Amino acid sequence: MGWIDRLKEGLTKTRKNVHRSMLELVGQGHDPAVLEDVEASLLGADVGVRAVDRLMTRLRDEVGSDPIQTLKDTLVEILNPAQSDSLETVIRSGPKPFVILAVGVNGVGKTTSMAKLASRLKRQGLTPLLVAADTFRAAATEQLEIWGTRIGVDVIKHRQGADPSAVVFDGLAAAKARGVDVVLIDTAGRLHTKVNLMDELKKMKRVLDREMPGAPHEVLLTLDGTIGQNALAQAKQFHEAVGVTGLALTKLDGTSKGGVVVAIAEELAIPVRLIGVGEQEEDLQDFHAREFADALLGVQA
Template sequence: MFKKLKKSLGFNKDKKDKAEELNEGARVAIQDSERKDNVPPSEEQTAPEPPPAEPATEKAGLLGWLKKGLAKTRTTLVQRVENVLLGKKEIDAELLEELEEVLVTADLGIKTVEEIIKGITESVQRKELKDPEQVKAHIKAALLAILKKGEKELDLDMAQPVVMMIIGVNGVGKTTTIGKLAHRFQSQGRSVLLAAADTFRAAAIEQLAIWGERVGADLVKHKSGADPSAVVFDALQAAKARKCQVVITDTAGRLHTKVNLMEELKKIKRVAGKEVPGAPHYSFLVLDATTGQNAISQAKLFNEAVNLDGIILTKLDGTSKGGVLVSIINELNLPICYIGLGEGLEDLREFKAEPFVDALFE
């Protein structure tokens, strides 16, 4: 991969590709880096009539939560980048090769790394990037440009009820994630009903019942071994009768390689759609960040089977492989809807690109 990039250091000016999109953000970040050090955050907003800013304490709390949870990824990515740049006098092929190795190790994915390295190379060719000290700002801006494409605002008022289907292999924290989602929606004043459609795993129904009781959500369940689609049907009937606003459907943890289980997911979707038009309105895949690039292969196959609406990435606090989040967005064009950075009820939050990147680089 890097041989091609070394050749490109001959400063060919006619090469343009997706890296240009990343360069635009990087160029601005580099040119404004000194100015931004002395400008309050409020002055950096250029959009007309921005929405009211979050209270300072809330923003500080979010940044602190992210910094703590992303500490391992920050060490693998940002601190290693800083170590590579330390003492360097020029941006040459050797420096780019070292950066490439660091970025790949951080699980950003080959496609993303190629785009970032190519973007740096082209900025050097245009003499916009001269000092190695500017490279870190370029990488930060390039990552922010990618991650902004992965933000997604959920519309929880699109239907009554809004139906969510939660998918994932065993061990990724699926049931816990459902409990935290229910708590989040309940805290927002929305009534939640849980559908225990994981009827195969031992104790799955009981675990979901415990979560329902803990967060104050209704639960619809059948016996172990029952037809999951029947559970979903009854849950949606109950939700409509009780005027519940959100239904969260648990599903059996399954390997993405098991055809019959993937077909079961499709059946659940069909049953839900007949009972509530458009349901499930959101199909979320829960991924364990500690699995790194294996999460990409899972997401690809699940997406082919059920057309995912987004990813919930858990256990980011326990891994140095948080860069996989970038790969998911850039390679699969799937949004990251929620991230998990701890075991507490409040440790599942909406993904926002800017504070995420700030937590890594500050």
């Protein structure tokens, strides 16, 4: 199955109601009741109030046009600012080692996503190094070590309970000594509302910048696509706290809330680096605005 097919399959649940209302719109024209149904289906997919207002305004203003084409074009306009160069391109054009600080709450798939990304970077000819800076949970380090063995990537770790900033310090030192291309730092999942945990992230950033001015070069926030508008709230709070530079949206397969990508693109000027639509390594992919609009609406964009 190709990437576009996997994306469409992953977004089946999200697309179902939206696609149905789109077909009604084509069949019955700009009937007010049908427009209300379209609006409700978009809100139900967690596209977000601001983005839905923009989409519905365009639909009502362009009465004589093909409504599905109008909707697709407007979706692409909203999503385009979130599209970016691939991380591989960003890394190759950046300093060496390129440092990625992965942040996010518990259970979003952060550790798995970083391991999958490390594997992908390795396949692209880059040398990655994983750093287990989640020292609160022994299981987190073990999970990263299992992944490291599986994909053939070294993991820098400390004992459970160690200062995460000390692990980060050693990880960067090892990266410099070994001449690796990219350092992927997996941090502890934390509630975005806990000030002390956010302060710990800020400390890691200070240590990195002291040892390598400008690092981390990417603060990558992993968000769970199944939680809809809560993902947008998390993104806003993490961004305010630590300056998020990229997003990885996971678990978009099997959720009815995949439209949150649109909401995030409309409200935050943060690139969506990666989206996950399945459990396999190849299901972690670059984000492309037009392909996503196509998969969301169920028709070719």
